[in-house]
Amino acid sequence: MGTGGRPRVIALDSRPRLAAKARIRFDRKTARYLLLYPERGLVLNPTAADIATLCTGEHTVHAIVERLAEKYASQPREQVEREVMSFLATLAERGLMQGEP
Amino acid sequence: MSDEYRPYTLVAELTYRCPLRCVYCSNPVDYGRHTDGLDTADWLRVFREAEELGVVQLHLTGGEPLLRDDLEALIEGARAVDLYTNLITSGIPLSRERLARLRPLGLDNVQVSIQDVAAPSSDRIAGLRAFERKLEVARWVKELGFPLTLNVVLHRENLGHIEEIVALAEALAADRLELANTQYVGWALVNRRALLPTAAQLDEARRASAAAHARLRGKMEVLFVMPDYYSEFPKACMDGWGRRFLVVSPDGLVLPCHAAHTLPGLVFENVKDRPLEAIWRDSPGFNAFRGEAWMPEPCKSCERRAIDFGGCRCQAFYLTRNAAATDPACSLSPDHGLIESARQQALSAPDGGFEYRTPRPAARK
Numbered sequence: 298m299g300t301g302g303r304p305r306v307i308a309l310d311s312r313p314r315l316a317a318k319a320r321i322r323f324d325r326k327t328a329r330y331l332l333l334y335p336e337r338g339l340v341l342n343p344t345a346a347d348i349a350t351l352c353t354g355e356h357t358v359h360a361i362v363e364r365l366a367e368k369y370a371s372q373p374r375e376q377v378e379r380e381v382m383s384f385l386a387t388l389a390e391r392g393l394m395q396g397e398p
Numbered sequence: 399m400s401d402e403y404r405p406y407t408l409v410a411e412l413t414y415r416c417p418l419r420c421v422y423c424s425n426p427v428d429y430g431r432h433t434d435g436l437d438t439a440d441w442l443r444v445f446r447e448a449e450e451l452g453v454v455q456l457h458l459t460g461g462e463p464l465l466r467d468d469l470e471a472l473i474e475g476a477r478a479v480d481l482y483t484n485l486i487t488s489g490i491p492l493s494r495e496r497l498a499r500l501r502p503l504g505l506d507n508v509q510v511s512i513q514d515v516a517a518p519s520s521d522r523i524a525g526l527r528a529f530e531r532k533l534e535v536a537r538w539v540k541e542l543g544f545p546l547t548l549n550v551v552l553h554r555e556n557l558g559h560i561e562e563i564v565a566l567a568e569a570l571a572a573d574r575l576e577l578a579n580t581q582y583v584g585w586a587l588v589n590r591r592a593l594l595p596t597a598a599q600l601d602e603a604r605r606a607s608a609a610a611h612a613r614l615r616g617k618m619e620v621l622f623v624m625p626d627y628y629s630e631f632p633k634a635c636m637d638g639w640g641r642r643f644l645v646v647s648p649d650g651l652v653l654p655c656h657a658a659h660t661l662p663g664l665v666f667e668n669v670k671d672r673p674l675e676a677i678w679r680d681s682p683g684f685n686a687f688r689g690e691a692w693m694p695e696p697c698k699s700c701e702r703r704a705i706d707f708g709g710c711r712c713q714a715f716y717l718t719r720n721a722a723a724t725d726p727a728c729s730l731s732p733d734h735g736l737i738e739s740a741r742q743q744a745l746s747a748p749d750g751g752f753e754y755r756t757p758r759p760a761a762r763k
Contacts, residue, residue: 318507318545318573322480326404326452333454333482335507335547335574338406392573392616 307358307385314354314395315388321349334393344369344377348384354395358385402641403688405678407455408448408481409645409656410441412472416462418488419525419754420513422551422586422593425461426660430757435649438468440669442475444646447674449479453644459486461648464496470503477504484509484547489535490528497538508539509547509576515562519555525754536570548572552579552603552625553593554744560606564620572618577607579625583657583712585755592748594740600628626727627737631702632709633727639687639711644678652677654684657712661721687711692722696730 307313315321319334321341330346332339341349344365351361358381366377388394414429426432436444445456456476463469464487476483484507485500497508512532513520520529539546548567550556556563560577567575579600580586580593595603607622614620626633636643636655645653650668653659659666666683678684686692690703697708708714709725717726718733726733 316545316573317543320482320506322454322482324452324454326401331454333506335484335509335545336455338454338482389616392619394616 307382307389309359309362310357312354312357313352313361313385313388315349315352316393316395319388319393321346332393334391339391344380345384348381349388352385352388352394358382403678404452405448405642405644406453407457407643408445408453409457409459409643410444410472411460411645411647411656412441412458412463412466412469413461413648415465416460416488416755417465417490417526418462418528419756420551420585421523421525421589421752421754422553422580422584423755424581424584424586424656425755426657427584427588428660429461432647432649434466436646436669438471440650441468441472444669444674445472445476445481446479447669448644449481451644451675451678454480454482456481456483457486458483462488462490464488464490464492470499473500473503473505482506486549487511487535488524488528489532490526492535494538494542497535498542501542501544505544507547508544509549510536510539511549511551512536512566513551514556515559515566523555523752525752533570536572540571545573546570547574547576549576549578552577552595554595554599554748555593557595557599557603560603560610564607564610564614567618568614574619574621575610576621576623577603578621578623581625581710581713582627583710583716585753587716588753590740591743591750592752594627594744595625596744597628597741600625626709626713626725627740629727630729631727632706632713632725634706635710635713635725638707640678640684641688641707644674652681652684654687655712658683661712661715664721687722694722694724696728696732697724700730 319332322331324331330341332341332349362378362381366374369377413434414425414432473483483505485505486509489510513523517529521527550563582590611620640654645656650670651659651666653666664683664686667677667681693708697703709728711721714723714725715721717736724731726736
């Protein structure tokens with residue numbers, strides 16, 4: 298994501314984990330998942346919600362891409378991978394991932 | 399009601415009592431008239447009803463929320479309806495043991511305020527020897543696995559310390575640093591002469607915090623809030639009156655902001671009398687400044703009217719005696735001279751000291 302920071306390289310074998318301050322909940326009003334953190338929240342589209350839910354520190358980026366490619370089989374795998382990378386970069390940019398950015 | 403009016407955040411002011419006496423406290427100047435009128439069951443019902451209305455964020459604040467013996471039960475009840483719960487505290491009085499109990503109950507974030515980077519200047523603003531104790535609490539917060547927000551209210555005495563404040567926040571491993579300039583309502587308006595900075599001070603502070611923001615991106619969120627006295631246009635106060643925020647006062651009044659109940663002529667209702675949903679939708683106080691029908695010129699025809707909603711109603715009232723006036727902080731307001739003269743005054747040293755927060759109804763300036 299070109300959101301003002303330096304480009305981030307996310308290794309396929311890293312195991313992303315949401316920061317302690319971030320919590321996912323379902324929003325009945327919009328039927329979307331929200332990623333909540335102090336004073337703020339991100340509205341997640343279905344793909345982003347799937348990715349965020351898998352950011353538990355157990356799954357590698359590679360495994361997350363595999364899982365989503367399976368679920369969204371109608372989309373080209375490269376597109377799924379781009380979406381995963383882009384969303385993970387957004388999370389890191391906002392300080393919503395554990396560990397060093 | 400449409401999504402235009404959906405509350406996302408409930409600010410639960412559990413009590414106005416506080417061991418600190420900060421000279422810019424946002425509680426009403428006459429807070430002594432309001433008692434802690436809601437019991438545990440009342441608050442738990444408010445949390446449930448707020449969540450049904452769409453609220454996802456809960457701020458437990460005051461006064462000092464730690465003074466409530468039932469804080470544990472309130473946190474547990476908030477988590478039961480999946481609210482993201484933030485404890486906004488001075489850290490006094492608190493033991494490590496009590497803080498440790500709050501994490502498994504579901505507390506999501508702890509916000510600790512400090513007043514400056516050293517004990518003498520910090521304690522002078524707080525009116526209590528509290529600084530060292532606050533740092534200890536901030537360390538416990540991180541040791542116990544909570545995310546930490548460090549909040550510092552800025553004014554002419556500490557604006558020159560941004561770099562030291564950032565260094566302290568880094569040393570404490572804060573996840574978020576709020577560098578929030580004083581908003582001049584409530585006690586801060588009483589003490590405006592002693593607090594309002596100059597434009598030059600602000601410029602330097604803004605530069606220092608922008609540098610920290612860039613350097614710490616992804617690691618610590620650094621937020622700098624400009625004072626509207628030095629902005630061309632006013633703030634979208636509370637994201638617009640009765641749009642995104644619900645504030646419930648210690649005695650149960652449902653309000654669009656922390657100070658709305660100090661505005662004369664507005665009727666606000668109590669959670670003890672009616673369901674929250676009905677109050678949010680129908681109460682005359684909430685509807686008084688929703689939409690654009692109430693707006694005077696220059697707001698009414700202004701292209702920014704859906705961006706800043708005419709600014710702060712409380713600031714308009716306290717400076718012009720008319721809550722429906724354009725916020726004088728706006729450069730287009732016919733009353734903007736009031737702001738310009740305050741800025742002018744800030745160029746010379748204050749001639750008096752502070753008036754500390756006390757429970758006595760104080761005479762308004």
